[in-house]
Structures are given as structure tokens and as C-alpha cells.
Amino acid sequence: MKRRAFLKSAGAGAAAAGAGLAVTGVAAPAIAQSQPEIQWRLASSFPKSTDILFGASELIARRVAESTDGKFQIRAFPGGELVPGLQVLDAVQNGSVQCGHTCGYYYVGKDPTFAFDTAIPFGPNARQTTAWFQAGGLELMRAFMKNYNVIQFPAGNTGAQMGGWYRKEIKTVEDFQGLKIRIAGITGQIMSKMGATPTQIAGADVYPALEKGTIDATEFVGPYDDERLGFHQVAKYYYYPGWWEGGPNVSLYVNLQEWEKLPKAYQSILTAACAEANTYMIARYDAENAKALKRLIAKGTLLRGYPRELMEQAHKIAFEYYDELAKTNPNFKTIYESWKPFLDETQLWFRVAELPYDNFMATNSSKK
Amino acid sequence: MKRRAFLKSAGAGAAAAGAGLAVTGVAAPAIAQSQPEIQWRLASSFPKSTDILFGASELIARRVAESTDGKFQIRAFPGGELVPGLQVLDAVQNGSVQCGHTCGYYYVGKDPTFAFDTAIPFGPNARQTTAWFQAGGLELMRAFMKNYNVIQFPAGNTGAQMGGWYRKEIKTVEDFQGLKIRIAGITGQIMSKMGATPTQIAGADVYPALEKGTIDATEFVGPYDDERLGFHQVAKYYYYPGWWEGGPNVSLYVNLQEWEKLPKAYQSILTAACAEANTYMIARYDAENAKALKRLIAKGTLLRGYPRELMEQAHKIAFEYYDELAKTNPNFKTIYESWKPFLDETQLWFRVAELPYDNFMATNSSKK
Numbered sequence: 182m183k184r185r186a187f188l189k190s191a192g193a194g195a196a197a198a199g200a201g202l203a204v205t206g207v208a209a210p211a212i213a214q215s216q217p218e219i220q221w222r223l224a225s226s227f228p229k230s231t232d233i234l235f236g237a238s239e240l241i242a243r244r245v246a247e248s249t250d251g252k253f254q255i256r257a258f259p260g261g262e263l264v265p266g267l268q269v270l271d272a273v274q275n276g277s278v279q280c281g282h283t284c285g286y287y288y289v290g291k292d293p294t295f296a297f298d299t300a301i302p303f304g305p306n307a308r309q310t311t312a313w314f315q316a317g318g319l320e321l322m323r324a325f326m327k328n329y330n331v332i333q334f335p336a337g338n339t340g341a342q343m344g345g346w347y348r349k350e351i352k353t354v355e356d357f358q359g360l361k362i363r364i365a366g367i368t369g370q371i372m373s374k375m376g377a378t379p380t381q382i383a384g385a386d387v388y389p390a391l392e393k394g395t396i397d398a399t400e401f402v403g404p405y406d407d408e409r410l411g412f413h414q415v416a417k418y419y420y421y422p423g424w425w426e427g428g429p430n431v432s433l434y435v436n437l438q439e440w441e442k443l444p445k446a447y448q449s450i451l452t453a454a455c456a457e458a459n460t461y462m463i464a465r466y467d468a469e470n471a472k473a474l475k476r477l478i479a480k481g482t483l484l485r486g487y488p489r490e491l492m493e494q495a496h497k498i499a500f501e502y503y504d505e506l507a508k509t510n511p512n513f514k515t516i517y518e519s520w521k522p523f524l525d526e527t528q529l530w531f532r533v534a535e536l537p538y539d540n541f542m543a544t545n546s547s548k549k
Numbered sequence: 550m551k552r553r554a555f556l557k558s559a560g561a562g563a564a565a566a567g568a569g570l571a572v573t574g575v576a577a578p579a580i581a582q583s584q585p586e587i588q589w590r591l592a593s594s595f596p597k598s599t600d601i602l603f604g605a606s607e608l609i610a611r612r613v614a615e616s617t618d619g620k621f622q623i624r625a626f627p628g629g630e631l632v633p634g635l636q637v638l639d640a641v642q643n644g645s646v647q648c649g650h651t652c653g654y655y656y657v658g659k660d661p662t663f664a665f666d667t668a669i670p671f672g673p674n675a676r677q678t679t680a681w682f683q684a685g686g687l688e689l690m691r692a693f694m695k696n697y698n699v700i701q702f703p704a705g706n707t708g709a710q711m712g713g714w715y716r717k718e719i720k721t722v723e724d725f726q727g728l729k730i731r732i733a734g735i736t737g738q739i740m741s742k743m744g745a746t747p748t749q750i751a752g753a754d755v756y757p758a759l760e761k762g763t764i765d766a767t768e769f770v771g772p773y774d775d776e777r778l779g780f781h782q783v784a785k786y787y788y789y790p791g792w793w794e795g796g797p798n799v800s801l802y803v804n805l806q807e808w809e810k811l812p813k814a815y816q817s818i819l820t821a822a823c824a825e826a827n828t829y830m831i832a833r834y835d836a837e838n839a840k841a842l843k844r845l846i847a848k849g850t851l852l853r854g855y856p857r858e859l860m861e862q863a864h865k866i867a868f869e870y871y872d873e874l875a876k877t878n879p880n881f882k883t884i885y886e887s888w889k890p891f892l893d894e895t896q897l898w899f900r901v902a903e904l905p906y907d908n909f910m911a912t913n914s915s916k917k
Binding site: 210218238239244247248250303305311312313314315316335342343362369387403404422423424427446454457460461463465467468471475484486489492493523527530531532534535536537539540541542543545 | 570618675681835900
């Protein structure tokens with residue numbers, strides 16, 4: 182019941198809420214407020230080496246400083262420096278940092294509902310994700326996250342990711358049986374139901390495990406980040422698409438008490454900075470992934486598409502699993518009942534204008 | 550020669566420039582600056598009735614006011630109130646307004662290079678457009694626009710548009726011969742080379758002209774905006790995709806002297822507000838177009854895809870035309886030589902991760 186209560190008030194105002202302006206509301210009256218000096222620490226889940234992911238938090242910090250003549254300072258720390266990358270939520274919740282740049286799906290162990298903050302298999306693409314937040318999804322997610330003493334701001338998206346590095350080709354559903362793949366969370370659950378053996382290995386151990394064949398496959402992000410980890414040196418086949426990450430959102434989590442202490446103008450500036458980070462991250466990934474993909478192919482990487490029958494099986498298992506979760510978890514149910522119809526409705530529209538255009542451009546350019 | 554000179558310095562710094570941070574640079578030192586009271590007028594090219602297009606400029610105004618405790622006020626005026634919608638550039642250039650929210654392709658009569666600011670036929674989709682700006686395109690465009698006393702900020706995108714309303718079906722290239730379609734700019738030129746008769750009609754006269762058959766077809770934006778104009782009542786066939794507007798960007802044009810007069814913090818706040826408008830506009834269109842499309846279909850609108858051979862012919866003519874323009878117009882050439890390779894390179898990446906994901910989701914959801 183308690184879980185239900187916090188979501189009750191979320192529905193009514195959802196339609197009116199703009200993604201960026203939901204919290205700060207209408208224009209502030211022209212009354213001068215002081216500009217206090219404020220210093221925050223931001224714990225990122227991402228290492229410096231993933232410079233686009235980490236760069237987005239640096240952009241937020243820079244934008245906030247510039248917009249306040251340096252009075253509101255945020256210092257961004259890479260994953261692991263203040264807290265381990267997967268414990269950013271906890272650090273924000275208990276106030277040991279004021280904010281963190283992270284992905285909700287790292288915290289599905291606490292509640293699978295967190296996954297809607299980032300991505301779940303066969304979920305919306307990047308544009309649909311942003312549109313859903315805008316159309317009421319953000320308000321629902323914030324009502325949920327309030328339970329964790331957090332207010333959340335969409336602040337980055339990677340676009341559709343790749344489907345990982347494989348030592349052997351996957352030609353049929355059978356090839357997935359017993360496959361040892363390094364993957365976690367809801368996708369791990371689904372792959373397990375498909376007969377694979379999801380494995381959890383610490384970041385630094387993935388490369389040697391793949392090299393030795395202790396695991397058969399691993400996934401990470403996309404060409405730009407993956408190339409740096411060198412997976413192409415120990416696994417030949419690079420699969421697409423990452424059907425569990427069609428448009429993963431990265432969020433800024435802010436401790437609620439710290440948020441409420443901010444002057445209205447600083448709240449407004451931080452909100453806009455997060456929206457800018459959203460635009461920045463995907464734009465950089467789109468440009469850099471394109472270049473990195475060309476380099477990987479030149480180095481001998483072989484691109485392979487997941488067999489359609491495998492994706493169809495995964496899709497079926499995924500939505501059966503979500504239906505089950507919705508039956509037992511009221512938080513998940515509340516979000517899912519907004520998220521799923523939105524996904525279906527926007528899909529229809531994307532099929533009409535966006536996809537035929539993109540497909541024409543893709544097939545036409547391929548002829549040259 | 551003069552036209553060439555302004556572009557010379559644009560190349561070197563392009564790679565380092567973030568779309569949002571190109572102008573304001575690194576974090577400002579922590580020296581207190583005054584917060585002067587500043588009032589600006591913003592001339593939009595768009596009427597209030599296109600509430601997402603106009604809404605983006607209202608969002609910019611609101612964000613800037615909130616972020617400065619109301620000290621920097623921008624008042625947004627709908628198209629036609631201060632200046633005609635297609636003369637916003639001139640008003641910004643001569644300083645009669647401080648800024649305007651408009652589309653570069655309205656000004657191709659001055660120089661076809663302006664089209665790169667918005668969209669040209671068979672150009673990048675929304676994500677590619679933003680990524681190109683980020684990867685150096687914005688710096689090139691700004692070098693060009695400096696000639697018009699303007700600094701430009703991407704501040705909205707509609708996503709791929711629809712291909713317009715037709716009284717009769719277009720089944721072959723022959724059906725395009727002599728077709729009277731209301732369309733302007735570069736697309737008009739291309740359609741003319743394809744045998745159609747592009748026609749210019751003032752906004753208010755389009756509906757009666759289509760009703761009477763004075764014109765055979767017209768184009769506007771997408772389901773949400775088009776529905777309000779009621780074209781579905783006088784033309785049955787709604788074509789997709791709008792191959793001349795794969796991801797049109799809308800920009801804020803700011804008068805250069807007014808920009809330079811702003812305190813650094815206000816410049817920073819305005820820059821972030823424009824980035825937020827970018828996220829806002831496409832998210833709202835994606836949500837609202839989806840709903841409007843369903844309503845239009847329920848009202849009897851028949852969706853039709855442009856014949857592939859017609860699009861292939863248009864594509865060929867388009868790029869021949871761009872190659873011609875690049876030969877005679879050095880501004881166009883400079884931009885085109887950055888834009889075209891970027892389009893081709895990112896296309897390759899989109900074909901691998903994004904499109905297979907989107908296509909799977911589209912075809913899978915269609916089975917239900």
C-alpha cells in the first residue's frame with residue numbers, strides 16, 4: 182500500500198508537465214534574489230575513459246558555473262572516485278553527494294521500476310524516450326524516485342546501442358543455449374529464460390575472460406566506447422542491434438533536500454543544463470560512433486545482425502516478463518501502464534514519417 | 550573573395566566546438582558580475598496556432614527569465630505581429646528586434662546556403678542534423694551568418710515531416726507531370742525539374758485553392774499542425790515521407806551587437822535555453838503527431854507512400870543540383886563539403902544500430 186500511495190498524486194498533472202519545466206514552474210517574478218555561493222559534488226557512474234558519458238556531467242558543471250558567474254559550482258567526479266559507479270543512487274539518497282549522473286537500470290535490484298529511467302529490452306528509442314518523459318513519464322518517474330529521496334533529470338542518451346561482441350556466430354536460437362554472456366539486470370533475466378547463461382564479471386576482468394573463452398560474449402555500449410576496451414581483438418563478431426538498449430537515457434539524480442535548498446534561479450539553470458546534456462551526449466555519440474565503426478571494420482571486425490527469430494523470441498519473453506512484473510509490483514505497473522501505450526502509439530507515427538525516410542536514405546546511400 | 554574570407558577561420562576550431570558551448574567557452578572565473586535588467590523582443594516566424602513551434606520560443610523566454618530572477622526578459626511575438634514571418638532575419642539583422650525564432654531555408658533567396666540551417670531535400674534526419682552542428686557544422690554556419698550580423702543557435706526540430714496533401718494519388722513519376730503543388734525554395738526547384746509546377750500562395754489562400762482544385766497538392770508540417778488547418782477535408786491522400794524535410798532544425802537568430810552586449814552569464818543561460826528548446830520541440834511533436842495521425846486516419850485520411858522511383862529521381866536531381874550550386878556559390882561549397890561526408894558517414898552507423906532496432910520494433914508492433 183505504501184508503494185501505491187506515493188504514485189497517487191502523479192497522474193493528474195502529468196499531461197501539463199514539460200520535461201524541463203515541470204519543477205520550476207512559471208516565470209519567476211522580477212524580485213531580486215541573492216546569488217549564494219554553493220558547491221556541490223557530482224558522483225558519476227562513468228569512468229573518465231568513457232569521455233562522452235562522463236563529459237556530459239562536466240558539461241552540466243560548466244554550464245551551471247558559467248550561468249551563475251561561478252557562484253554555483255559543481256565538481257564532477259568519475260565513477261569510483263567518491264563511490265563505486267553502481268552505488269551512485271545510494272550516495273545521492275543519503276546525501277553524501279548532492280547529485281549523481283547515473284542510469285536507473287543499475288538499481289533494478291532495489292526495484293525493477295528503475296529500469297524505465299534508462300531502458301528495458303524492446304523499449305522506446307531515444308526520441309520516444311524523451312517524448313515519453315515530456316508527455317508525463319517524467320512526472321511518474323519522479324513520483325517513484327521520491328521514495329529514494331531523489332529528483333531525477335534526463336541528462337543524456339546514447340542512442341541505440343550495439344548488441345555485443347561474440348567469439349562465435351549466432352545463427353539460430355539454438356546457438357544461444359548455454360551461451361555465457363556478460364550481461365546483467367532485466368536483460369540477463371530474459372536471456373536466462375532464452376537458455377543463455379548470463380554472467381556477472383567485474384569490469385577489468387571482462388577482456389581476459391573473453392580472451393580465454395571463460396565467457397562467449399559481452400556487451401558494452403557502441404563502437405566509440407567499445408573500441409577503447411579492445412574487445413575487437415578477442416572477439417570477431419559484433420552484433421546489432423542492442424535490443425535491450427534501444428535508446429538508453431542517462432539521468433542526473435539530485436538529493437531532494439539539496440534541490441529544495443537551491444534558489445529558484447539555480448534550479449532553473451540546472452534544469453536547462455541537464456536538457457543541454459541530453460542533446461550533447463547523443464549528438465557526440467552519433468558522430469563518434471560513425472567514425473569508430475569504420476575503424477573497427479577496417480581492423481577486421483565482422484558485423485552481424487541478430488537472427489530475427491531470436492529477437493522475436495526475446496521480444497515475446499520480455500513482454501510476458503513485464504506483464505508478470507506488473508502483476509506483482511504496483512510501482513512497475515503504474516509506470517508500465519503509461520509507458521506501454523505511449524510506445525505503441527508513437528511506434529505507429531514513426532512507421533509513417535521517420536522510418537520510411539531513414540530507410541530510403543539508408544538503402545539509397547548504400548548503392549554508392 | 551569577400552564571401553570566402555569570412556569562412557577561412559571557421560575550419561580549425563570546429564572539431565573542438567560543442568554545439569552549445571562554442572561561444573561561451575570555458576567556465577567563467579568566480580568574479581561577481583552585475584545582473585543588469587535587459588528586455589528583448591523575439592520575433593517568431595510562427596503563428597500562435599502552431600503552438601509547438603511558437604511554444605519553443607516561449608520556453609526560451611520563460612527559461613531565461615527564471616534563470617535570472619526575471620532580470621533578463623524576452624518577449625516572444627508570434628509571426629506577423631512585429632514583422633512578417635518570412636522577414637525575421639532582416640529584422641534581427643538590422644536590429645529592429647534583438648532576436649528571432651525562424652528557419653534558415655526561408656532566406657534561400659538571399660543565399661541557398663541558408664538552407665543548411667534548416668533542411669534540404671534528402672538531408673540528415675533530426676539526430677544527424679544536431680550531430681553535424683555539434684561536430685563543427687554550427688561553427689561553419691555561424692561563420693556564414695556573421696555576414697548577416699547574426700549568431701545562430703539550434704533551438705528546435707520537428708523530426709521528419711509529412712509529404713503533403715494530394716487530391717489524387719501519385720502512382721508513377723508521370724503523375725507528377727504538371728502537378729500544381731504549393732511548395733517553395735530548393736524543393737520547389739527540384740520539383741520543377743521533375744515536371745511539377747511549384748506554386749506560391751499566401752497561407753490563408755491555400756485551403757480554398759486546394760478545395761477548388763486551383764492547386765493539386767500542398768505541404769505543411771505533420772499530422773498535429775496539418776490537422777488544425779483542415780487539409781484532410783479537401784484532400785484525401787496524405788503522403789509520406791517529406792523527403793525535403795527529414796529533420797528540419799529551427800534556430801534562434803540573435804543580432805550580433807546585442808549578443809555581445811550580454812553579460813557572459815546571460816549568454817550562457819540563453820545558450821542552454823536554446824538547447825532545451827531543441828529537446829522540447831521534437832519531444833512534443835513526436836507525442837502529438839502520434840495522436841493526431843490516429844485522429845486523421847479515423848476521419849478518413851488515406852496514407853500513401855511516395856513511389857520509390859519518384860524519390861530516387863528526386864534524390865538524383867537534388868544532388869546534381871547541390872553539386873551545381875557548390876560550383877558557383879563558395880558559401881554553399883564550404884558548408885556542403887562538411888555536410889555531405891558527415892551525412893554519408895553517419896548514415897552508415899544508423900544503418901547498423903538504430904535502423905535495424907527501429908525496423909524490428911515497427912514490424913513487430915504491426916503484427917499485434
